[in-house]
Amino acid sequence: MSEKKNPVQWVRSLLFVGQIYFMMPIIGLAFAPWALFSKRGARACCKTYSRWVFWTARWMVGLKVEVRGTPPTEPGLVAAKHQSFLDIMMIFTAIPSGKFIMKKSILWTPVVGQYAKLLNCIAVDRGKRGAAIEKMVADVKVGQVEPGQLIIYSQGTRVAPGAQKPYKGGTGILYEQLGQTCFPVATNVGVFWPRTGIYRKPGVAVVEFLEPIEPGVDRNEFMALLEERVEARSNALMREAGFDVS
Template structure:
């Protein structure tokens, strides 16, 4: 019975989330067309709406830990669900994502993503996609902010494993910026698929930055070790223990 009640609460939350996206998208559209500032305010308002409704509708509280970067850095994050996108973007002042190109076709989401400076990339084309991504980031460098990339390239469920892709290291080298790793446990509560949202405390944690200038292989090894290690600790804090 308790599971059924929580499932219904989760469904109501999901409906309210997408309704909020629609309303905010329409209300802010005229401003977003003429100014990226309008688009960014719409996205920040949506993040706040989701966090607020998630707490009282589902019983899922959210926390952002660590020192949030305000300068121009590469933010290399663990990706478990849509919730980590919301928490990270809502925390940094001028975030812009490396995002899969298919999202451009998503109503409201795709259009607003372009307005705030997100960089669409083709997945699965390896070297060509990495070169195109690097060129597009360089072309958009005039729009300052925190460049957010998911180093595994996709959502990875708690306990699952996926390699860290070289694209993060390419951007780290090309931009000559520090990298801020981000760990999370949000997938324990908000899964990759399905409706059910589990009560608890979902966390994203900004970790100590990795200074610019590190050699590529060492950088990727350090990034993976730190993000995976801290994410496992956060998941254990939430009652989930990854298997070796």
């Protein structure tokens, strides 16, 4: 049975979603003269837009955001649970120099694609994922990519609350070959901001940085540990938000 939606909240959600997409090119163009010549400017633009979304979500639809744990400040691999566009903004805003591994088609998205290029995000052809990861590892090792926090969604896509999807081996390859600390991230944002649709629920959306996994763990052991930590904590956060994980 589908959940009954409050008609007033639905209208508020529609207005909220409309204005965040309206503001995206405005903020993007406002920062363009700085962003075109400086990654600092590109990051400032993306964080400014994210904070605009957080602020308007709070008073338009009653949705607050909260970052828990200790976000990394040193270079490393951020392996996160992905449920909606909201966790992208929350993670990026919480760390100093984030760049994403993302599907190649996003590069063609207006504004988002242009800023992804300016931030040196890694575009992955899903049909050639292994080759793309090898190239990315090589680029990092020879210094062609600016150091920072590399963000990967280990399940490869947005996953709805309660749904199950396997963790992909690319995260393990990156962890092993880069030799950097991995920072797992759990979330419950999909309970309030779903991966599809317009309706937004009031509440507290949480992104939580978990205990880091230091370099040197066997790849298979690392993947098992990563999945265990992220899934267990994400389930706990979703229960905290009133979602029946079972």
